[in-house]
């Protein structure tokens with residue numbers, strides 16, 4: 365049976381764009397589709413990237429586009445604990461874990477506005493020959509009954525109309541949406557990572573912070589508190605992302621009482 369698409373990727377975030385773009389690069393004759401439920405640019409948390417993604421950006425051929433976005437350059441992290449001297453970790457001193465050889469030496473990354481970053485990556489996938497549809501939500505996936513049969517995705521188009529799309533391969537890159545893992549009931553939670561965050565963007569000069577460094581050499585600042593930790597990420601000369609992370613149950617209870625903003629202010 366012939367599939368409408370060789371590969372359908374659910375989700376157009378960094379994982380979806382990267383997978384689709386690389387699949388197209390190494391299989392130029394294949395039809396590849398990304399289905400993204402939102403319309404880009406859209407807000408997303410997760411702004412402080414790591415040097416490990418630079419070789420991937422190189423392989424995608426998108427490094428120059430990202431370098432031209434005007435993002436704050438990041439050279440490491442600073443950990444701050446009450447009563448201790450701040451512990452600064454520049455990327456140039458970090459090593460790969462488990463004794464594996466380190467990837468090609470890159471000692472910087474970017475503090476990104478995800479709305480812009482994710483759009484550049486998705487548009488780049490399009491320019492590389494991938495078809496990407498925004499405003500298309502995957503509702504259900506029927507997995508193939510035999511190896512040579514396609515999977516069928518039931519999707520809602522931007523008007524809400526449902527239709528079926530055939531896929532030789534389905535890749536779930538829906539992030540916390542977890543489309544396939546929820547459907548297949550294989551989703552599990554790691555108790556030690558059962559945290560939640562409340563965060564906001566603040567108008568300020570992030571480089572006036574004693575530990576955040578400079579625009580070209582910034583650091584993420586991680587401040588430990590008795591019941592969790594704060595992140596401070598300089599996103600531009602005028603904006604910082606500040607978030608408080610703590611146990612899930614605690615934030616759920618505070619949210620129920622409508623006190624999230626007050627809690628974040630208090631912890632800052």
Ligand SMILES: Cc1cc2nc3c(=O)[nH]c(=O)nc-3n(C[C@H](O)[C@H](O)[C@H](O)COP(=O)(O)OP(=O)(O)OC[C@H]3O[C@@H](n4cnc5c(N)ncnc54)[C@H](O)[C@@H]3O)c2cc1C
Nearest residue numbers: 375377378379400401409410411412501502538539541561
């Ligand atoms: C509080 C918090 C702080 C973080 N901070 C950092 C950080 O500082 N640095 C860092 O590197 N990472 C950080 N992360 C992690 C980072 O946000 C994620 O790793 C990253 O966004 C994962 O990218 P992704 O492409 O897998 O998923 P996403 O970026 O979430 O993309 C998934 C896409 O799938 C789409 N989608 C979902 N369901 C459907 C559907 N049914 N149909 C179609 N499309 C769908 C969504 O709209 C979304 O655009 C943080 C995460 C959290 C929660």
